[in-house]
Ligand SMILES: O=C(O)CCC(=O)C(=O)O
């Protein structure tokens with residue numbers, strides 16, 4: 514049945530265009546530039562609203578991480594939706610796959626349609642306000658399929674996003690706004706790290722979806 518009003522079923526122009534492909538290629542050729550593509554305003558207002566409303570019902574948890582023998586809850590909450598066989602060992606924690614909610618799944622299909630960006634799981638992070646954050650890391654877990662890109666979609670509050678070269682420590686700062694899509698191309702997780710720093714002035718909540726492609730049944734093998 515057609516879902517009127519949420520914008521996910523509209524026939525929008527297919528992407529990427531030849532110009533987009535050239536931009537990506539230029540980034541790959543320039544070894545000093547972080548290999549990402551940023552698409553501002555990828556989601557329209559209706560799509561953002563549909564996801565923000567849906568996210569209110571996600572079963573978010575705040576797992577404890579053990580650092581130097583002491584356990585601390587992570588400074589954000591999260592949930593992992595994925596296909597069967599796509600459990601994820603993420604940042605020292607084993608997270609079981611929950612079934613895809615309606616609009617998260619629509620967004621997954623939109624990314625396939627617009628960018629041929631295949632994924633079989635999405636990690637949703639919720640930063641209640643600017644006191645919540647994510648430290649420096651790369652999404653280079655063994656179960657992530659080699660050569661796959663990670664698509665990150667922001668909703669709600671605008672937040673700064675840091676990218677840093679592992680070797681040169683050269684840093685790029687992006688401000689991600691509601692509806693923006695950041696595609697982190699494959700080599701980015703190998704040679705670069707990223708982080709979402711605290712921003713004490715931010716009082717609103719930010720939701721972030723990162724779509725990933727995992728090797729199916731990696732943890733059953
Ligand atoms: O919230 C963000 O923009 C970053 C999320 C992230 O890096 C991750 O989930 O691995």
Ligand SMILES: [Fe+2]
Nearest residue numbers: 650651652707
């Ligand atoms: Fe990440």
